[in-house]
Amino acid sequence: MHSVKRERTSAKAREERRRREAGKIVEYKALVDKVLTSRKNQNYTPDALSLTTTLLKQNPEYYTIWNYRREILTSIFLAQPAETIQSHIDNELQFLFARLMEFPKCYWIWNHRKWCLETSPSPPWKYELGLVTKMLERDARNFHGWHYRRYVVQGTEQATGKSLVRPEFDYTTTKIKANFSNFSAWHNRTKLIPRLLKEEPDIDARNFLDNEVNLITQAIYTDPDDQSVWLYHRWLITSDDIVKLSSDERKDLLNKEIKSIQELLDVEPDSKWCLQSLAFYKCLLASLAGKAVESSVVGYLDKLQDIDPMRKKRYEDWKVQL
Amino acid sequence: MFALDRHASFFQHSLRLLPYHYTQTDTTRLALVFFCVSGLDLLGYLPVGDRQCSSKSKITKLDVEHWKEWVYSTCLLPTRDAFRCSPATAVPRSSASSSSSSHFDQFDYDAGHTAGTYFALCTLIILRDDLSRLDRVGMMRWLRKCQRQDGSFAAGLLRSKHNGAGAALSDDDDDNCEQKFGERDLRFGYCAAAARWLIGGDILARKKIVAADIAFDSAFEYIASCISFDGGIAMSPYAEAHAGGTYCGVGALCLLSQRKISTVLADAVVGDLVKWSLMQQVYAELDPESGSEDEIHSEPTSFSSSESPLRSPVVDRPAGFSGRTNKPPDTCYSFWAGGTLAMLELPVTSSSSSSSSSSSSSSSSSSTGSLRLLDIRANIMFLLTQTQNTMIGGFSKVAGTHPDIMHSYLGIAALAMCAETIRQNGGPESFVKADTELDTIASILPLQPLDGALCLSTSALQYAQELRSKWENE
Numbered sequence: 001m002h003s004v005k006r007e008r009t010s011a012k013a014r015e016e017r018r019r020r021e022a023g024k025i026v027e028y029k030a031l032v033d034k035v036l037t038s039r040k041n042q043n044y045t046p047d048a049l050s051l052t053t054t055l056l057k058q059n060p061e062y063y064t065i066w067n068y069r070r071e072i073l074t075s076i077f078l079a080q081p082a083e084t085i086q087s088h089i090d091n092e093l094q095f096l097f098a099r100l101m102e103f104p105k106c107y108w109i110w111n112h113r114k115w116c117l118e119t120s121p122s123p124p125w126k127y128e129l130g131l132v133t134k135m136l137e138r139d140a141r142n143f144h145g146w147h148y149r150r151y152v153v154q155g156t157e158q159a160t161g162k163s164l165v166r167p168e169f170d171y172t173t174t175k176i177k178a179n180f181s182n183f184s185a186w187h188n189r190t191k192l193i194p195r196l197l198k199e200e201p202d203i204d205a206r207n208f209l210d211n212e213v214n215l216i217t218q219a220i221y222t223d224p225d226d227q228s229v230w231l232y233h234r235w236l237i238t239s240d241d242i243v244k245l246s247s248d249e250r251k252d253l254l255n256k257e258i259k260s261i262q263e264l265l266d267v268e269p270d271s272k273w274c275l276q277s278l279a280f281y282k283c284l285l286a287s288l289a290g291k292a293v294e295s296s297v298v299g300y301l302d303k304l305q306d307i308d309p310m311r312k313k314r315y316e317d318w319k320v321q322l
Numbered sequence: 323m324f325a326l327d328r329h330a331s332f333f334q335h336s337l338r339l340l341p342y343h344y345t346q347t348d349t350t351r352l353a354l355v356f357f358c359v360s361g362l363d364l365l366g367y368l369p370v371g372d373r374q375c376s377s378k379s380k381i382t383k384l385d386v387e388h389w390k391e392w393v394y395s396t397c398l399l400p401t402r403d404a405f406r407c408s409p410a411t412a413v414p415r416s417s418a419s420s421s422s423s424s425h426f427d428q429f430d431y432d433a434g435h436t437a438g439t440y441f442a443l444c445t446l447i448i449l450r451d452d453l454s455r456l457d458r459v460g461m462m463r464w465l466r467k468c469q470r471q472d473g474s475f476a477a478g479l480l481r482s483k484h485n486g487a488g489a490a491l492s493d494d495d496d497d498n499c500e501q502k503f504g505e506r507d508l509r510f511g512y513c514a515a516a517a518r519w520l521i522g523g524d525i526l527a528r529k530k531i532v533a534a535d536i537a538f539d540s541a542f543e544y545i546a547s548c549i550s551f552d553g554g555i556a557m558s559p560y561a562e563a564h565a566g567g568t569y570c571g572v573g574a575l576c577l578l579s580q581r582k583i584s585t586v587l588a589d590a591v592v593g594d595l596v597k598w599s600l601m602q603q604v605y606a607e608l609d610p611e612s613g614s615e616d617e618i619h620s621e622p623t624s625f626s627s628s629e630s631p632l633r634s635p636v637v638d639r640p641a642g643f644s645g646r647t648n649k650p651p652d653t654c655y656s657f658w659a660g661g662t663l664a665m666l667e668l669p670v671t672s673s674s675s676s677s678s679s680s681s682s683s684s685s686s687s688s689s690t691g692s693l694r695l696l697d698i699r700a701n702i703m704f705l706l707t708q709t710q711n712t713m714i715g716g717f718s719k720v721a722g723t724h725p726d727i728m729h730s731y732l733g734i735a736a737l738a739m740c741a742e743t744i745r746q747n748g749g750p751e752s753f754v755k756a757d758t759e760l761d762t763i764a765s766i767l768p769l770q771p772l773d774g775a776l777c778l779s780t781s782a783l784q785y786a787q788e789l790r791s792k793w794e795n796e
Contacts, residue, residue, distance in 0.1 A: 017341075024342040032410075041413045059345045063504075064411050064431050107505050141646065143561050150560060183648050187562050190551040227601075227647050235551040308643055310603050310697040317668065317695065 017149045031055050031064075039158045053095070053220075060099055060106045066225035070115060082121035089120045097131070110144050114151060123158040140184045165195050180219040183228035190232070191285065194241045205243035212236055213253075217260060224264060229275040233257075238284065247288060254285045272308045279318070293322050326766050327378055330367045335359040336727055337389075346764050351408035351415040352396055357731035359389060363448050363779045364770045370450045371781050372645035375462040382740040387480040390449050393442050400684055403460030404434025404479070405442035411435075426570060431578045433503065436468055443520040448782045452789060453521065456587030462523040462532045465514050470502060472531040472619035473540030474558075477504025488793045491751055507557040508548060510569035512542060515577040516776055518738070520786055522793040536579060542586060553594030554795050565602055565645045565658040566686065568595065576665045589669050590775075596666050602643045602695055606721070609706040630644070635637050637754060638722045652707045653717050653729040656736035657777075663692040664739055664774030691774065699753045702740050702763060705733050738772035738779075 035055050036047050046153045052069040055062065073092070077085050092118055104140050132149045135142065146202065153164045170190045175185035193212075197205055213236055219229040238255055265274040271322045273283065279300040286293040301315045308315070330787060337358045362368050367379040370386060386434050395460035396406045406412060439461070446453060467734030468476045479501050518524060518536065526587060547559045555571040556564025572595060574585070575589070579586045589597075626734040643659040708721045709729065717723030717733035744753055773783040 021342040025345075026340070028345055035411050059348065061346045061349050062410065063349060064413050067431055101463075141562075141649065143557070143564075146561065179638070181648070183646075184562065187551070189562050231552040232649065234682075310605075311600055311696045311701060312697070314597070314600055 005159070018295070031058070035068070039071075044072045046076070048072050049076070053100055056099070060103050063108045064110050066112050070112070071125050075120075085119070086121050089116050092116045093124075100135065104139065104142055106145055107144065110148050113148070117152075117155060123155065123159070125152060128152045129156065134186075135320060141249070146188070154292065163199055163276070165199055165253075166191055168192055168217075169196050175278075176219070178213075179241050180223045180229055181226040186228050186232040190235055197242065209242050212242070221264060224268055224273060227273070230277060234277065234280070237281070251285060253286055254281050254288070257281060257283070261262060270307055272304065274308075275304050285300065297322065323762055324769075324770060325710065325715060326365055326765075328791070329508060329717075330362060330365045330376070330379070330715070332711075332725065332730060333361045333365075334367075335729075345522065346412045348790075349408045350437070350493070351410065352438045352441040352445075353407070354407065354727050355389070356395065356445045357470075357727045359445050359448055359732055360778050360782075361731045363782060364772060365481035365718050365772055366736055366768065368448070370448065370683065370716055371785065375535070375666030383770060385450050390446060390451050393445050393449075394455065396438065398434050398443060398481075399637040401460055401464075401481075402457045403464040405438045406433070407435035407438030407441070407478075429577060430481045433478045433480050434464060435504075436465070436475055436510040436513040437477065437515065439465075439748050440517045440520075443517055444776065444778050444782075447520060447786050447789075448756050448778055449651075453620055454607055458521045458523070458793075459526060459532050459549060461521055462518065462737040465518055465523065466534065467537070468502065468504070468510070469541070470506075470513060471538055471540065473511075473537065473542070474506055474508070475510040475515065476502035476506075477510050479503070507553070507561075508545065508567050508574070509557070511544065511575045512577075515541075515574040519577045520776075522790050525790065525793050530730060536578075541574065541578065545575060550589070554594070554598040562646050563597070563598065565643060565655045565662070568599065569658040569662045572662050572665050573775055583777065585667060592666050593620045593668060596668055597662060598667075599662045599692075600696055602645070602648075602655060602659045603701065604644050605639045605641045605700075606651055606704055634703050639700065640704035640708055641700035642708065643701070650720065651704060653705060653736075656705060656737075657732035659775040660696070660701075660736045660739050661777065662692060663696060666691050668692055668695075689774070690739065690743045690746055694747050694789065698740050698743055699755065699763065702737065702753075702766060705737055706762060706765075709733060734769065734776060735772050737766045737767040741769045742771045762773070 031054065035051050036253075038051055049069065049072045052065050052072065055065055056069065073088065076088065086296060092163075093113065095114070096109055099106070100113075100191050103109060117128065129149070129152050132145055132152055135145045136149065139145065154167060157164055169189070172189045172192065172237040175182050176189075193208075197208065199204055203303075213233075216229060216233045216236060219226075220233060223229055258278060261274050261277055261281075265271060265278065268274060279297045282294050282297050298319060301319045304315045305312045337355070337795065340624070344354070357524045359368070362379075362381065363370070366373070366376045367378065367381055368386070369375045369381060371382055375381075393405070394733035396409055396412075398404050443453070464479065465475075467479055480503055481501075514536065523532070526532040540544045544559075545555065545754065546563070548556045548567060550556050550561075550563035552563055554565075555561050555568040557570075558568035561567070575586050576583055582621060583592065617620075625697065642653065643655035644651050644657045645658070709719070710733070711718060711725040714725065716727070719729050742766070743748055744763070747753075750760055750767070753761050754760050771780045772778070773780050776783060776786075
């Protein structure tokens with residue numbers, strides 16, 4: 001009985017909503033017609049600009065309308081002094097900021113912002129870096145934000161002639177020290193380190209690597225359940241992008257890390273990441289040394305099948321391949 | 323239980339009318355049509371081909387013709403060499419202006435779109451259209467023009483107003499090139515690779531009917547430049563590894579290499595991709611995150627679930643796929659990660675390898691690649707109990723939100739791959755923890771098998787292969 005009652009109400013509610021929506025759709029379509037007719041008639045006036053504002057507020061994904069908006073602005077900017085243009089651009093940036101608050105992942109909004117920077121007589125790079133930093137505070141995983149950050153960094157570097165790789169690297173350090181479980185910061189670090197080492201040849205790469213390993217070890221001991229720290233550790237230990245190690249140096253490093261992780265495992269015997277990493281590094285060590293894989297690895301994989309049952313078949317496969 | 327008929331109903335209703343909040347996806351309407359049509363195909367509701375159609379289907383052959391015509395209405399005329407992504411961008415031209423030589427006067431915004439072209443071609447193939455109305459040679463040329471110097475593909479091309487139809491656009495420096503537009507990421511490389519295969523572009527190039535093929539070396543280099551430190555592939559260089567980016571990268575490589583991935587990817591890289599994809603399977607949380615900022619504004623929908631699977635012991639919990647490290651599971655990633663696994667085979671050493679058949683052979687089965695390595699049961703449970711909407715049909719992104727077309731289709735596509743993996747690996751009995759689960763797991767078996775690389779049914783794939791044979795012998 002109860003469910004029948006619910007059915008009736010929701011059918012009625014659905015019909016209500018349908019009617020409201022039909023109205024909204026008719027309104028939207030009328031607005032679109034108006035805007036497209038305006039463009040067809042080559043209307044590049046401030047009124048036309050307002051029309052696009054209304055439409056873009058409703059549907060920022062309609063990229064054709066952004067194109068029209070840029071045509072209008074370009075027309076308005078013709079033969080205008082720099083201050084007038086800058087003032088218009090500043091208004092655009094304000095408008096876009098509000099749009100981004102509502103739609104932080106809409107490509108066309110970020111794209112129009114770039115156009116504003118490129119059209120601006122005096123692009124506010126510093127302000128933009130501050131803005132994108134704030135956006136990334138709201139959502140550190142928003143890749144539109146990260147793209148835009150790289151764009152702003154590049155723009156600033158071109159404008160000032162100075163590389164920003166060191167400040168950007170320090171920014172990731174700040175993020176990491178605030179919270180070790182910050183995948184975006186670790187990820188960006190992997191992109192910045194090779195460039196940093198290239199631009200600052202005075203840095204002793206091996207020393208740098210050792211410092212990074214110390215940092216990540218702290219992170220692992222603090223947050224042994226976080227995936228991102230283990231992935232970063234693996235990259236540090238195995239990558240050639242930081243410093244090219246000789247086979248012996250690589251083996252020494254692996255042995256050192258295996259010992260370190262073993263110590264952690266003693267304290268956290270059910271740590272999936274400890275077990276997985278030990279298994280991986282011991283296999284790698286074996287292949288580098290041209291020896292058979294240590295028998296302890298089988299034990300790790302057996303244990304992993306119990307504590308990480310989702311990936312049971314993967315561990316089974318791995319065992320067979322030993 | 324899988325609510326097959328509800329989902330068919332959801333797709334059919336969607337094809338007729340969409341609620342207002344879909345205005346934001348208006349510019350990708352062709353994607354929505356593809357999702358609905360292909361969804362209906364997987365559910366066995368389309369009266370196409372020689373396969374038995376569901377007796378509950380009210381779709382007629384007239385509907386099928388109507389849908390084909392609708393797709394063709396988005397084709398660029400008179401060139402017939404590309405499709406728009408939506409009728410919304412078929413904007414009227416502004417009259418030729420007098421003296422200004424600005425960028426806006428040279429180009430026409432009524433542009434072809436790589437993703438739109440891929441969706442259109444797939445939809446037409448599913449509906450058994452033979453593509454004879456298209457200028458396939460022109461389309462191959464158009465696809466080549468979309469490729470940038472760095473190997474990536476553009477979302478689309480703005481047509482030059484002043485040049486005549488079919489006039490060759492110059493190969494400008496990609497950074498200043500005004501003809502190419504849109505986002506710069508792997509999605510369009512995948513769409514271009516798929517479109518090229520569907521129109522037999524490789525055949526045209528081999529037979530020198532078209533002057534050249536797309537640039538393979540730079541395409542591969544671009545994909546390689548998107549590989550991230552953790553072994554997955556990002557949407558673009560510098561970005562985080564992403565299940566969607568990984569699918570697009572692997573899919574493009576698969577289709578460009580004629581499904582011989584081992585010729586273009588080293589075993590170690592394949593291994594990393596499989597491991598990365600498997601790593602994305604994560605347990606659903608007890609309090610799932612409410613929809614992220616890009617969720618279409620919607621009301622939460624109540625759907626019945628007799629007993630919450632989240633109260634079971636951890637090892638029995640549902641587990642979907644996340645799109646990136648440290649993110650919660652979302653319906654669509656069951657397809658993106660699953661599809662990647664379907665296309666990749668680890669070097670066979672064990673006796674536990676599946677009896678997966680070569681993907682280019684029979685229509686009744688499909689290659690499931692490394693799908694057997696994931697926790698199929700937990701994945702199915704996630705989709706059926708967390709994001710399936712049994713009241714109005716469809717699937718939502720995460721639990722407690724409204725179903726939408728994309729997640730509905732990709733959820734079903736993921737289940738279709740799971741169904742095939744079950745069929746090839748001992749049947750539903752091998753995948754349940756208790757007999758009480760047998761009906762639930764088996765309820766997905768009526769789904770048509772899906773080709774992971776192209777994301778359409780294997781019967782549609784077979785039709786595409788028949789067309790290619792015909793073109794090969796012309």
